[in-house]
Amino acid sequence: MKKELTIFDNPQNVKRLRIGFFIALVLVLIAEFFVEMHGEFSVEHFFGFYAVYGFISYVLLIFVAKLIRKIVMRKEEYYDE
Amino acid sequence: MMSNMLPPALILILGAVLIPFLKGKAKAAYMLALPIVVFIVLLNLSLGNTWVTQFWGYEIIMGRVDKLSLIFSYVFTIMAFLGVLFALKVKDNLQHVSGLIYAGSTLGVVLAGDFLSLYLFWEVMAVSSTFLIIASRTKASREAGFRYILVHLIGGLFLLAGIVLYIQKTGTIAFDYIGLTGIESYLIFIGIALNAAAIPLHAWLPDAYPMGTPTSTVFLSAFTTKSAVYLLIRTFPGADILLVIGGLMVSLPIFYAVLENDIRRVLSYSLMNQVGFMLVGIGIGTDLALNGAVAHAFCHILYKALLFMAAGSVLQMTGKIKCTEIGGLYKTMPLTCLFCIIGALSISAFPFFSGFVSKSMIVSASAHEKFFLIWLVLQFASTGVVDHAGIKVPFFTFFGHDSGIRAKEPPLNMLLAMGIAAAFCVGLGVFFQPLYNMLPFPVHYEPYTGAHIVTQLQLLLFGALAFTLLILSGYYVPEVRSKNLDADWTYRKLGRFAYSVLDKGLNSLNRFSEGILMGAVKTVAYFFKSATAHIALFVSVNIWLLLGYRDKRLEIKKARLYSDILEGTLPIGIGAAVAISFILLVFILT
Numbered sequence: 088m089k090k091e092l093t094i095f096d097n098p099q100n101v102k103r104l105r106i107g108f109f110i111a112l113v114l115v116l117i118a119e120f121f122v123e124m125h126g127e128f129s130v131e132h133f134f135g136f137y138a139v140y141g142f143i144s145y146v147l148l149i150f151v152a153k154l155i156r157k158i159v160m161r162k163e164e165y166y167d168e
Numbered sequence: 169m170m171s172n173m174l175p176p177a178l179i180l181i182l183g184a185v186l187i188p189f190l191k192g193k194a195k196a197a198y199m200l201a202l203p204i205v206v207f208i209v210l211l212n213l214s215l216g217n218t219w220v221t222q223f224w225g226y227e228i229i230m231g232r233v234d235k236l237s238l239i240f241s242y243v244f245t246i247m248a249f250l251g252v253l254f255a256l257k258v259k260d261n262l263q264h265v266s267g268l269i270y271a272g273s274t275l276g277v278v279l280a281g282d283f284l285s286l287y288l289f290w291e292v293m294a295v296s297s298t299f300l301i302i303a304s305r306t307k308a309s310r311e312a313g314f315r316y317i318l319v320h321l322i323g324g325l326f327l328l329a330g331i332v333l334y335i336q337k338t339g340t341i342a343f344d345y346i347g348l349t350g351i352e353s354y355l356i357f358i359g360i361a362l363n364a365a366a367i368p369l370h371a372w373l374p375d376a377y378p379m380g381t382p383t384s385t386v387f388l389s390a391f392t393t394k395s396a397v398y399l400l401i402r403t404f405p406g407a408d409i410l411l412v413i414g415g416l417m418v419s420l421p422i423f424y425a426v427l428e429n430d431i432r433r434v435l436s437y438s439l440m441n442q443v444g445f446m447l448v449g450i451g452i453g454t455d456l457a458l459n460g461a462v463a464h465a466f467c468h469i470l471y472k473a474l475l476f477m478a479a480g481s482v483l484q485m486t487g488k489i490k491c492t493e494i495g496g497l498y499k500t501m502p503l504t505c506l507f508c509i510i511g512a513l514s515i516s517a518f519p520f521f522s523g524f525v526s527k528s529m530i531v532s533a534s535a536h537e538k539f540f541l542i543w544l545v546l547q548f549a550s551t552g553v554v555d556h557a558g559i560k561v562p563f564f565t566f567f568g569h570d571s572g573i574r575a576k577e578p579p580l581n582m583l584l585a586m587g588i589a590a591a592f593c594v595g596l597g598v599f600f601q602p603l604y605n606m607l608p609f610p611v612h613y614e615p616y617t618g619a620h621i622v623t624q625l626q627l628l629l630f631g632a633l634a635f636t637l638l639i640l641s642g643y644y645v646p647e648v649r650s651k652n653l654d655a656d657w658t659y660r661k662l663g664r665f666a667y668s669v670l671d672k673g674l675n676s677l678n679r680f681s682e683g684i685l686m687g688a689v690k691t692v693a694y695f696f697k698s699a700t701a702h703i704a705l706f707v708s709v710n711i712w713l714l715l716g717y718r719d720k721r722l723e724i725k726k727a728r729l730y731s732d733i734l735e736g737t738l739p740i741g742i743g744a745a746v747a748i749s750f751i752l753l754v755f756i757l758t
Contacts (some may be wrong), residue, residue, distance in 0.1 A: 122619045
């Protein structure tokens, strides 16, 4: 039997990954001060526009998908009946 | 120099026919050699038309070689090689033969300079790909394959009708830019758009592709839709309707991808979303946008194949591919997991992966043209890709809840195919210049500006933050075994309903009408039959009276004649006599 990877069975490692992720989030926000922004649209000039838009899009996507599920979901065998 | 070599399409199609006669290592080497030979032929092509023949006064061009057809031919050939390598251990000649014929006919479509050869290869493509769907040899795959071929044959008819009208109008079978102008152009557009899975003609894709074998779906993911993208770039660049269709395609399928339980169906909806980006690019129609569509097709073919290969590996090694049934596979399939993550990062357009250098061209083009709404939709869709393909596919397959399955890594050839595809994904993301040099228009675009990297990372990472928060708080869409209704409902349920309505309605109408009609016919027939009898009797009785028959003997004679006429047992002589007497009567009365 080959050796298994169990790296994410350890909650400590999951926690480290999460902390690393949060640091990355802060870094990409701060980085906006150090690059020259050149957007075509005025909304792009708001600080953190992309971060906010990405977050909101994602949440919207999930909640609208849940609504759609109420309409379109059927049993797996729907077409076999 | 090239005229003494076969066109790439024929190398693969004719070459595929020999596969069943070979065995073992020779067979493997032969199958791998075919795409390599094609690639060498492609590298030696010079721009212009080659393989031109005359056919009934028309010019058949099997090699329209320009930058656009070349770059698509390259990536399709690379894909054919990867597909063969991935499926090398499969003991099923049907898949090998139809896979290579499918790839070959796609090359035929891409290199065709005339409508005749285009249509021929187009239909070969539809038929050969159907065999890849039914290769699973299950009831579900047979039925999906049947629906698939029906839809594509109908699409083919639209294309054919358009081509016929086009030839009638222009007098030539050669084609290039068409543009949406007349009825023939709309028919051609519908035929091509159906193969691009353009909404609302898309349902065949998520219906059929997940039904293939672990290896055949990899082939399917690459060729049909992207050859349609190629044709749209050539024939309908700048068509406004593509902005609408593309906008719908980047956004609507991602909701389904979020809900879907079958990983390969998630990837199918994701494929539609990616083709949507290309269609938007074609709809914008500027040099930058068209370059973006071509580059995106190139990168997409490779990372989408990589994702389907990872899913195929999981399916082959575990026998399962539904989110509810798998999970935690990174423990024993770390390499497959790594390749899947590379594919996921590429499709999410993470900086230094292939999707970034291609998708950003399309998004930038929409910004340059000040298409604000389209631009917002594209950015929204980019976040959607992060969810379903970037996070959902690797997370629920390799992490998520531990399913307890401890499957081994797939065989070496499958790992190798994934490794090469993954290398392309990273390579194209870092060394993008060779790709840009191959694009049809001169490129003045720099993907790696500070602002671009930072904004893209913000979009992606804060999307991922939303995922993290939603899944930790339990608000993320739960994994459920389910079937989500899509447009195929119209011909799978509504169609069946319509059939039963027609069956019950029309058939009872049929019976009713038949009753009326038959009654009328019987009455009329009886009338004419008895009319003859009565006329015959009238004539005969008078003759008999003259001859001296009376009372009983006369009654018997009358009864016999009457029944003889009605039952048709009249001796021929008497029949003739009746006919003559009828004519006599008519003669007397008029």
